[in-house]
Amino acid sequence: MLTTSAVLDAIRDHGENAYPEEGCGFLMGTVTDDCANRVTDIRPVANRKTENRERRYEITPDDYREAQNAAEAAGLDVIGFFHSHPDHPARPSETDLREATFPGYTYVIVSVANGEATDLTAWSLAVDRSSFESEEIHVLKPTDASAWGNGATA
Amino acid sequence: MANTQTATVTVRIPTPLRSYTDGQATVESNGETVKDVLTHLVDRYGDLKSNLYTDDGTLRQFVNIYVNDDDIRYKDGPDTPVSAGDEVSIVPSIAGG
Numbered sequence: 001m002l003t004t005s006a007v008l009d010a011i012r013d014h015g016e017n018a019y020p021e022e023g024c025g026f027l028m029g030t031v032t033d034d035c036a037n038r039v040t041d042i043r044p045v046a047n048r049k050t051e052n053r054e055r056r057y058e059i060t061p062d063d064y065r066e067a068q069n070a071a072e073a074a075g076l077d078v079i080g081f082f083h084s085h086p087d088h089p090a091r092p093s094e095t096d097l098r099e100a101t102f103p104g105y106t107y108v109i110v111s112v113a114n115g116e117a118t119d120l121t122a123w124s125l126a127v128d129r130s131s132f133e134s135e136e137i138h139v140l141k142p143t144d145a146s147a148w149g150n151g152a153t154a
Numbered sequence: 155m156a157n158t159q160t161a162t163v164t165v166r167i168p169t170p171l172r173s174y175t176d177g178q179a180t181v182e183s184n185g186e187t188v189k190d191v192l193t194h195l196v197d198r199y200g201d202l203k204s205n206l207y208t209d210d211g212t213l214r215q216f217v218n219i220y221v222n223d224d225d226i227r228y229k230d231g232p233d234t235p236v237s238a239g240d241e242v243s244i245v246p247s248i249a250g251g
Contacts, residue, residue, distance in 0.1 A: 031169065056250070056251045057250060058248070077179075101247075103170060
């Protein structure tokens with residue numbers, strides 16, 4: 001994924017604010033010509049899980065539709081999701097793999113230890129759905145990022 | 155036209171699946187029901203099939219289908235009828251631990 005430090009900081013902040021529960025939300029942006037996800041903004045949403053929110057999260061299809069509509073209004077798309085792992089490593093859990101959606105989305109995980117965000121990682125589901133594969137995070141400078149525009153190909 | 159009851163509808167494709175629909179965010183399909191529409195869709199764009207369906211041919215659990223603003227789970231499921239001009243959306247629900 002390509003993104004900015006501001007986006008990554010916003011994901012960390014949301015994870016800290018949700019602690020000790022899991023926080024979650026959408027990654028908004030565009031897909032580059034070589035199929036990389038370029039995340040320009042996030043959209044936090046409530047963790048809809050009704051129990052065990054310290055270890056589980058859920059985002060409803062209605063949340064997704066609202067996020068997609070908001071993204072499109074800004075010339076963007078929903079290109080992935082983020083969630084936090086309170087007091088747990090920033091790696092996909094077995095539950096994350098079992099519940100995974102489509103290959104091609106970027107899944108960002110931030111570890112929050114004792115209320116403080118630590119590691120932040122990005123993953124994508126393998127095409128055969130057997131595992132999550134690590135995605136490199138390329139942080140662009142704000143000056144480069146400002147040339148992105150909203151959905152425009154730089 | 156094979157069937158005068160067949161309605162042409164627009165199908166909204168989630169971002170990562172657009173690589174299987176020639177990059178298009180919306181594509182046209184047709185049928186009398188949601189099941190028909192999706193069958194025609196995966197006939198035309200074969201690589202969508204394994205993303206939407208499990209090996210036994212049921213929609214994956216996280217795949218939700220809307221006709222306009224209605225989740226078909228609260229209508230007639232895959233047998234929900236469609237009308238010309240309807241918008242059929244493929245919407246994932248997201249969960250994990």
